[in-house]
Amino acid sequence: MTMTPEEWQTACAGLAKADPVMGGLIERFVGSRLVTRGQPFETLLRAIVGQQISLKAADAIWGRLSALVRCDSPESVLIASGDSLRQTGLSARKVDYVQDLARHFVDGRIDPRAFARLSDEDITRELVAVRGIGRWTAEMFLIFHLVRPDVWAIDDIGLQRAVSELYLGGLRPTPAALREVGERWRPWRSVASWYLWRHVEPVEVVY
Numbered sequence: 001m002t003m004t005p006e007e008w009q010t011a012c013a014g015l016a017k018a019d020p021v022m023g024g025l026i027e028r029f030v031g032s033r034l035v036t037r038g039q040p041f042e043t044l045l046r047a048i049v050g051q052q053i054s055l056k057a058a059d060a061i062w063g064r065l066s067a068l069v070r071c072d073s074p075e076s077v078l079i080a081s082g083d084s085l086r087q088t089g090l091s092a093r094k095v096d097y098v099q100d101l102a103r104h105f106v107d108g109r110i111d112p113r114a115f116a117r118l119s120d121e122d123i124t125r126e127l128v129a130v131r132g133i134g135r136w137t138a139e140m141f142l143i144f145h146l147v148r149p150d151v152w153a154i155d156d157i158g159l160q161r162a163v164s165e166l167y168l169g170g171l172r173p174t175p176a177a178l179r180e181v182g183e184r185w186r187p188w189r190s191v192a193s194w195y196l197w198r199h200v201e202p203v204e205v206v207y
Contacts, residue, residue: 003034003147003148003149003190003191005033007149008033008034008191011149011188011191012026012191015185015188015191015192015195018185019184019185021166022192022195025196025198025199026195028198029195029198029202032194032198032204033194034143034144034190034194036144036145036146036147038072038145039072039112040110040112040141040145041072041073041074041101041102041105041112042071043141043144044101044127044130044133044141045071045098045101046058046062046071047133047140047141048094048097048098048101048132048137049061049065049090049094049098050062051094051132060089061088061090064089065088065090068085068088074102074103074105074106075102075106077098077099077101077102078099078102078103078106082095082099085098094132096131097130097131097132097133098132100130100131100132101130101131101132101133104126104129104130109126109129110126110127110130120142120148120150120151123138123141123146124138124139124142127141135155136153136155136156139151139153140153142190143194147190148190149187149188149189149190149191150186150188150189150190151189151190151193152178152179152182152185152189152190152193153193154175154178154179154182156193158196158200158201159178159193159196159197160172160173160178161200162197162199162200163177163181163196165199166196166199167181168181
């Protein structure tokens, strides 16, 4: 379920009580809170567009893509030709990815109306079936779009850096170490992630 503002405050209070380091981060960034934006298809489309390129390049492509199609409409993406999509700056591979994403929405393999009754893992399985979407992208969708409370993305570089600096004395964390550290923040690991990201980059991330 998506977190309410009241639940966010409850999570912050619980995290601060259980972990003084996390409590310090929460106090440092008081008032910071994850807010979702956009439609499910648009959010995932933006994630694919931005893969492995700079933010500036991604914004430029997104602007051209938005002029070509309705980015909240999978049908609009499918109507557009592959050539016209490539002319926005998308690589041939990413054109394949965005078309596959659109087909998953149009034919119902991904149905956002069902998300409320699906577990995090069920949604992840649906999303990673799309070409170009891996587990990390699915986890970012769970956190930033659905605002699920207990997602712990151990492959995220920002989280790895924050855990290293704040909890491991600068040592690079192994996946096992990240899982172990994350256990202290259940059932609010998404909220903990938000504040760990603030430690690495004070500017709030929006997907």
